[in-house]
Amino acid sequence: EHLHYTPGDKRVVVEFRGVRFLLLVCYDLRFPIWSRNQEDYDCILYVASWPKQRIDAWEKLLYARAIENQCYVAGVNRIGSDPNCDYCGCTLLIDPYGNKVSSCELNKEMSITGCIDIEDRK
Numbered sequence: 001e002h003l004h005y006t007p008g009d010k011r012v013v014v015e016f017r018g019v020r021f022l023l024l025v026c027y028d029l030r031f032p033i034w035s036r037n038q039e040d041y042d043c044i045l046y047v048a049s050w051p052k053q054r055i056d057a058w059e060k061l062l063y064a065r066a067i068e069n070q071c072y073v074a075g076v077n078r079i080g081s082d083p084n085c086d087y088c089g090c091t092l093l094i095d096p097y098g099n100k101v102s103s104c105e106l107n108k109e110m111s112i113t114g115c116i117d118i119e120d121r122k
Contacts, residue, residue, distance in 0.1 A: 011040075013040050013041050018118070019042050019043055019116050019118065020040065020041040020042045020043070021041060021042070021043050021044070021045045021074075022035065022040075022041040022043070022044045022045065023045055023047075024044060024045065024046050024047075025046065025047055025048065026046060026047070026048030026049060026050050026058075026077075028046065029046055029048070029058070029061045029062070029065065029075075030061065032064070032065065032068060035065055035069060036069065037069035037070065037071055041071065042071060042072060042116065042118055043071055043072035043073065043074055043116055044065055044066075044069065044071060044072070044073045044074070045074045045076070046062065046065075046073070046074070046075045046076065047076050048075065048076065048077045048078065049077070049078050049085075049087060050077045050078075050087065050090070051085040051086065051087060052085070052086040052087055052088040053085075053086075055088055055090050055106075058075065058077065058090060059090060059092065062075040062092055062094055063094055063098050066094040066095065066096060066097075066098055067096075067097070067098045069096075070096045071096050072093065072094065072095055072096060072101075072116050073092075073093070073094045074091075074092070074093050074094075074114075075090075075091060075092045075094075076091050077089055077090050077091055079107065079108070079109055088106045088107045089104045089105070089106055089107065089108065089109075089110075090103070090104065090106055091103065091104040091112060092104075093112065093114035093116075101114040101115065101116075102114030
């Protein structure tokens with residue numbers, strides 16, 4: 001990977017429609033210290049190429065990050081195949097209490113919407 005990608009060197013939080021998003025990738029999901037809530041974001045957004053054979057870990061880790069940081073978590077995972085892996089989606093939006101707000105069906109291309117209620121979090 002180091003031949004094709006430059007590692008990040010700072011924490012990136014962007015605001016969209018009044019919601020502050022911490023931007024992370026699938027690799028970051030296994031390192032909870034990187035997502036530690038410093039009251040600088042409302043939702044963690046994980047973008048991923050998480051393989052089908054490890055999808056249970058994907059789900060469990062997303063729920064853990066939401067609960068431990070008391071924030072929304074959006075996990076956006078790809079679907080399809082490449083020469084190395086199969087990907088089944090499993091995009092999720094989870095609230096700060098560990099409740100599923102919205103999700104995609106496994107192995108189906110689709111999009112979802114969900115409400116992030118910042119006032120409910122406070």
